[in-house]
Amino acid sequence: MPTMADVARSAGVSVATVSHVLNDTRPVLPHTRQAVLEAVDALGYTPNTLARSLVTSRTRSIGLAVSAISNPYFTEILQGVEATALDAGYSLLIADPHDDPAHERKVVQLLHERRVDGMIVAPSANPQDLVAYLGRHAVPTVLLDRVLPTGDRPTSAPHLDQPSPDQPCFDQVCAENTGPTARLVTHLAGLGHRRIGLVAGLAGLSTTSERITGYRQALAAAGLGHDEALVVSGNSESAAAERATAALLSLPAPPTALVTANNAMTIGALRALRRLGLAVPDDMALCCFDDFVWADLFSPRLTAIAQPSREIGAQAVRVLLDRLAAPDRPARTVRLPCTFVHRTSCGCPEDRDEAQGPRPDGPGGRTEPSALSEKGTAS
Numbered sequence: 001m002p003t004m005a006d007v008a009r010s011a012g013v014s015v016a017t018v019s020h021v022l023n024d025t026r027p028v029l030p031h032t033r034q035a036v037l038e039a040v041d042a043l044g045y046t047p048n049t050l051a052r053s054l055v056t057s058r059t060r061s062i063g064l065a066v067s068a069i070s071n072p073y074f075t076e077i078l079q080g081v082e083a084t085a086l087d088a089g090y091s092l093l094i095a096d097p098h099d100d101p102a103h104e105r106k107v108v109q110l111l112h113e114r115r116v117d118g119m120i121v122a123p124s125a126n127p128q129d130l131v132a133y134l135g136r137h138a139v140p141t142v143l144l145d146r147v148l149p150t151g152d153r154p155t156s157a158p159h160l161d162q163p164s165p166d167q168p169c170f171d172q173v174c175a176e177n178t179g180p181t182a183r184l185v186t187h188l189a190g191l192g193h194r195r196i197g198l199v200a201g202l203a204g205l206s207t208t209s210e211r212i213t214g215y216r217q218a219l220a221a222a223g224l225g226h227d228e229a230l231v232v233s234g235n236s237e238s239a240a241a242e243r244a245t246a247a248l249l250s251l252p253a254p255p256t257a258l259v260t261a262n263n264a265m266t267i268g269a270l271r272a273l274r275r276l277g278l279a280v281p282d283d284m285a286l287c288c289f290d291d292f293v294w295a296d297l298f299s300p301r302l303t304a305i306a307q308p309s310r311e312i313g314a315q316a317v318r319v320l321l322d323r324l325a326a327p328d329r330p331a332r333t334v335r336l337p338c339t340f341v342h343r344t345s346c347g348c349p350e351d352r353d354e355a356q357g358p359r360p361d362g363p364g365g366r367t368e369p370s371a372l373s374e375k376g377t378a379s
């Protein structure tokens, strides 16, 4: 393997000059720079990042631990993380904790042992061990999608209510959940529905509790009573949502409209409806949290909340890089607004103009930034 010294000898310059050219650490005369790059090319030199890491104690790598990587929501997040990290000169090490607390703790330790400079983690519903590990080892970390309470939000994880040495405050990046879910419920109530069901996600995730809060707030605002029987758990996945939807439909007074709290659960709910021979929207109106590329290919086309998934990933990297640059800065939570994509599964008629085809930038539908999103970014 050619070394930097070989490059220096071949270009007739010092090793320091080679280093300045390759790392852009000091201006170098154009013809000298050219000679170095030609020597690099001719010798087939590649920098030894391991050797550099030993000197700098930095690996210029980020560990990413997100579950359900095959879910389009998380795949798009991954794309945002990857592109932004690459732009900043960082590579990624990726792990899937499978939403299992023990596995989560293990993969995060493995990433840490590989000496990633920082981590981006979508925590499981029981992240105590994870949080303790990250805190104990002071790993610069951004929590993604599922956030820990910062004191200003309701949560179904009361054991995490108070920050403690074991639960340090983390930087966090997520989407708005409460307002956008309320937007769906308000829309259905406006169409005259009085019994609106919710297929909710996995208990213990902030996304689940915030979406339930949004559902309840909108029912109250519409003057509709709250019937606990209309909220069922789909565990954030399709099969459980299918069972939960079937249970809702077998109630003595079933709902006339459904809100599904993520894309996987929308699929499950649609399966249950089809099995029972029920048509959307005539027998059951449907509004979904999560838009995805096929959402306007369903018949009817799905009225949905679109999350800024790619931007969530990109923003998580930016927040992590800020943290690496200024380790003592106060932790912050960044919440990104969602978009209401109005199609026809809610029971609204097809808009001729909309039916012409998809928007250039995504699935067709009339979009409207979620009016209820509280702020683009917040501390």
Ligand code: HPA
Pocket (backbone or CB within 6 Å): 071, 073, 145, 207, 236, 262, 263, 264, 290
């Ligand atoms: N969180 C938020 N949105 C989602 C998820 C999740 O875990 N899965 C699918 N959409």
